[in-house]
Amino acid sequence: MIAYADVGDVAIVDDTDTMHVWILVHPDRSRRGLGTSLLQHALEFARAHGRSSLVTAVDRTDKASERWLVKNGFHPAGDLDIRRRQPRESADLLESGHVDVLPTAAFGESPEFLEIAARGTASRPLPDGTRVVVSPDEVREWYFSPTSAGRVYTVTRNKQLVAFASVQPARTAGYSVEPIWAKDSDPALTRALLREIVRDADTAGHELVIGLSPLGESGLDEAVSLYGFESVGGRVTWRRAS
Numbered sequence: 001m002i003a004y005a006d007v008g009d010v011a012i013v014d015d016t017d018t019m020h021v022w023i024l025v026h027p028d029r030s031r032r033g034l035g036t037s038l039l040q041h042a043l044e045f046a047r048a049h050g051r052s053s054l055v056t057a058v059d060r061t062d063k064a065s066e067r068w069l070v071k072n073g074f075h076p077a078g079d080l081d082i083r084r085r086q087p088r089e090s091a092d093l094l095e096s097g098h099v100d101v102l103p104t105a106a107f108g109e110s111p112e113f114l115e116i117a118a119r120g121t122a123s124r125p126l127p128d129g130t131r132v133v134v135s136p137d138e139v140r141e142w143y144f145s146p147t148s149a150g151r152v153y154t155v156t157r158n159k160q161l162v163a164f165a166s167v168q169p170a171r172t173a174g175y176s177v178e179p180i181w182a183k184d185s186d187p188a189l190t191r192a193l194l195r196e197i198v199r200d201a202d203t204a205g206h207e208l209v210i211g212l213s214p215l216g217e218s219g220l221d222e223a224v225s226l227y228g229f230e231s232v233g234g235r236v237t238w239r240r241a242s
Helices: 034-048 063-071 111-123 136-143 187-204 218-226
Strands: 003-009 018-025 053-059 075-085 100-103 151-157 160-169 175-182 208-212 230-241
Touching: 003 034, 018 034, 034 053, 053 063, 063 230, 111 136, 111 160, 111 175, 151 187, 160 187, 175 187, 187 208, 187 218, 208 218
Parallel strands: 018 053, 175 208
Antiparallel strands: 003 018, 053 230, 075 208, 075 230, 100 151, 151 160, 160 175
């Protein structure tokens, strides 16, 4: 195999008129029109199924792919900024908040929590403006299964959950912070959650990583910057009409 295209419906989003497309060409066979030919097949497939556009995403530093996308009629549609925070020795300077912390598995069998988690996951728009549409069962499978090794940080007022964050082992190193939800996008609640997450990460010497869309709530962006997360790259979403 020297090249392939993967095209199909974009899963778990509210955009039902778009298909994703991923095209890969072996470096030794590049610049021979293989990618463009595969794109034409993908466009025909999308049209045959009544879809109005295609989307894909590439690393923001991949200028060769960016030039190819522009040449083939794609336009930037969104940007996901990856922020990372290295552990430091200043955790003891952070003020403690009223945040409860429990192992992730403790939440996987709570229908009430999973319902809120599904709504919270869908509350922040994706980089291209679409929103996630997931069921409580899907959220449990992703973040809160009995085998999950992470932690959940929660804030409760009057016996009602008003904010939570899930912190899970990342694929490479450190821990990934996702999702974060606060009732009414309250920036004070977001800061309280991140404050405790940062405190624990510094104590354990763990790196933290989070993905942010410019379309997301400003309170989260401000809190992430406040606690020392720095941009380390990102992925740009591209779209074209089919």
